[in-house]
Amino acid sequence: MSGYHGRILDLNLSSGEMKEEKPEPTMLRHYIGGSGLGARLLMDNTDGDTDPLGPGNILIFATGPLTGSRVPTSGRHAVLGKSPLTGVWGESDVGGNWGTALKKAGYDALIIRGRAPHPVYIHLDEEGARIENADHLWGQDTFATEVLLKQEKGEGIEAACIGPAGEQQVLLASIMHDGRHSRAAGRTGLGAVMGSKNLKALSAEGQRSTPLAHPGELKKNLGEKVRGIRENLVFLSDYGTTGGIISLEETGDLPIKNWLQGKWPQVEALSGEKMAETMLKKKFFCGACPIGCGREIEYRSEKFGPIMGAGPEYETVSTLGSYCLVDDLEAVAAANELCNRYGMDTISTGAAVAFAIEAFQEGLIGVEETGGLHLDWGAGEAVVEMVRQIGEKKGLGALLGRGVRAAAAEIGPRAEEMALHVKGLELPAHDPRAFNSVGLSYATSNRGACHLAGMTHALEGSIPLPQLGYPEIPDRFGTGGKGQLVARMQDLMGLFDSLKLCKFLLFAGIEVGDSLNWCNLVTGWDLDQKEFLKAGERMFNLKRMYNVGCGISRKDDLLPPRVLTHPRGTGGAAHNLPRLGEMLREYYEYRGWDEMGLPTREKLEELELEYPWEQ
């Protein structure tokens, strides 16, 4: 079984029972690993009635067949569960080194069910898994938790943990990896699921190598590819993910002032170049990555004291910066560090703060709700304080920590216009008005508004993908053909998430051919492009079926009114609005779904998926 160890550990925290399952070869070929394998496991173990924060929900950590190999960027894993933030499909794919450690401990995936009677952590190594007491870790932030775990288990372990936000089941809570380097399984509130299980952390270590079907051929292939990746992604390596923020502002992609503004000249103050000049200590790499887009920062701020750890990524400088009109990189970095220490998704947290600022400015909330805090646009210190309130589940922060959908419902009808989300998940920092396909991708992504499920801003922005059928960059303001484009990209990105490849590889020209080739060289399979892409389609449809079981249909495949009806007004996408209805119709047709957005029996049978309803 090349590419896998053939071991899935199923661990019940209520009873302490553990059992190992050997995945069927057909299942692996159908679902690959990571996101796809996790999809199958989540579908088989939970449903629409499962309480996301109850012991019946499961938390899955899944590696891919490439994890633990030397395939570039493959040091990744997926975390899955039913989301307490959205009530539907929950998934977050993460880099760092923990996934590699899990694989080296000898496991392909881990299923955690039940609820421990007191705080625990799980240690995994080649001898097996052990549940350990974590009373002494409970209450510690994520940086300290990693330090304490390494003191206890040795410097060789890799740690995944929650911070105080996850412990208190803040619905924006993430699962953090790699200590101060803060690689986050950020989205959909899976940190709260971990907290609901009284599971503080997982440590993993081992030396088991991933079995490779064709090691010699793979080695030969990788030498050339890695060189090409380094050469093409030199800018990302030099300046990190925020290096291109001025270009995103120029094209009208950067959301500004809670999506109300078209241009923002102050953007350079948040750029990767600025970070490099002021606070960069060194760059860092995820497992098997030749790029190194991570920024380790160290800075002493007069306003915020010492700032350290992973510097803010593009999404973070947007949500905590431009969404709030904060052009103070120190404030953004300080708020980012708080998110990392509390263990919170910086996208949803920043979006929630921007929502609160607008609600404050419009008089929907006042200083009584904010604890005396004046939430003004551009007020960096207020943003940092509001992040603290969310992390500590205090004051207005307790409400914002339930996400903008819930917060708007509580504050009142006028607030709903300010709450930008899809299916309860806050919008990330790519504007559907700048790239029409992004709007369709947000509307149809299984976890809610997600820029990574389709990654179509890459294709419409600058990267042709000839092997997927796009030798030219499509017109970003066009509507025709976008249904097919988004569906194809979602299927391919699902495969990346299952093999465990970083999507930045697209920018180096790595797409269908290379990912399929690596899959076959590692597993020994003989998948052709058709079967490979069909696996991606199968995973996407399986996740959709999970959501259908949660009540999702066409009525939920929407965009917030602000990006559908309110043009940016100025800048590189001043007048464009995505025509969602037209794109959605084409998308359903291409997917083989009915008008309500439900996969048809014929489509499910074609994909060898079960059809749950009899006529």
Add this chain to the structure above:
Amino acid sequence: MGTIRVEVELKGPLARLAGKEQLEYQVKSEALIRDLLGLIGQDFPALQRFLPGDEGEQYGRHRVLILQEGQPVKLDQKLFPGMRLKIMPPLTGG
């Protein structure tokens, strides 16, 4: 064969590395964007590593973003008199 004048605006760190934001070139009338990038690389060696190589690439992938009137241009596109290009950091982001 005559020559034409084109303008280039460098943005962000690219401008800092070159030491200037606005460039002007007089190039052969049949010249391509790829040829222009070659000249820029010769004049500003600090930019060389970010400029697309001669690898059959159409757009330059992720090294830089080259825009004309807000849209990405192909490297094999012909320059025209008065053409104004922006060379920017690539569209990074999560």
